[in-house]
Amino acid sequence: MKVFEIVLLAGLILCAIACNITKKLLPAVVIFMSYSMIMSIIWMILQSPDLAITEAAVGAGITSILFFVTLKKINGIDEEQEKNKEAEDEQDQG
Numbered sequence: 296m297k298v299f300e301i302v303l304l305a306g307l308i309l310c311a312i313a314c315n316i317t318k319k320l321l322p323a324v325v326i327f328m329s330y331s332m333i334m335s336i337i338w339m340i341l342q343s344p345d346l347a348i349t350e351a352a353v354g355a356g357i358t359s360i361l362f363f364v365t366l367k368k369i370n371g372i373d374e375e376q377e378k379n380k381e382a383e384d385e386q387d388q389g
Contacts, residue, residue, distance in 0.1 A: 299340075300337075300340060303333055303336060303337055303340070304337075306329075306333050307330065307333050307334065307337070310326050310327075310329050310330035310333060311330060313326050314326040314327055314330060320366055321366060324359060324362040324363065324366065327358075327359065327362070328355045328359045330354075331350055331351070331354030331355035331358070331359075332351065332354075332355050334350050334354065335347045335348075335350040335351040335354070335355065338350055
C-alpha cells in the first residue's frame with residue numbers, strides 16, 4: 296500500500312508541475328483533471344469519502360466543464376486545432 300501512495304503522490308507532483316509548464320490550454324485542462332482525480336483517490340485512501348466525492352465532482356467534473364466551455368468561447372480549442380492542421384499541411388508539403 297505504501298508503494299501505491301508514493302506513486303500517487305509522485306503523480307500529483309508531476310501533474311502540478313506539468314500543468315504549470317504546459318503552454319497549450321487544452322492539455323493544461325486535461326492535466327488539471329488528472330490532478331483532481333489523483334487527489335480524489337488520495338482522499339479515499341485517507342478514509343475521507345465525502346471529500347473524495349466532492350473533489351471528483353467539483354475538481355474533475357464541474358471545474359473542467361467550465362474550463363472547456365471557456366476555451367470554446369475564447370476559441371482556444373479551435374485555434375489549437377487550426378495550428379495543428381497547418382503544421383500537418385506543412386509537413387505534407389515539405
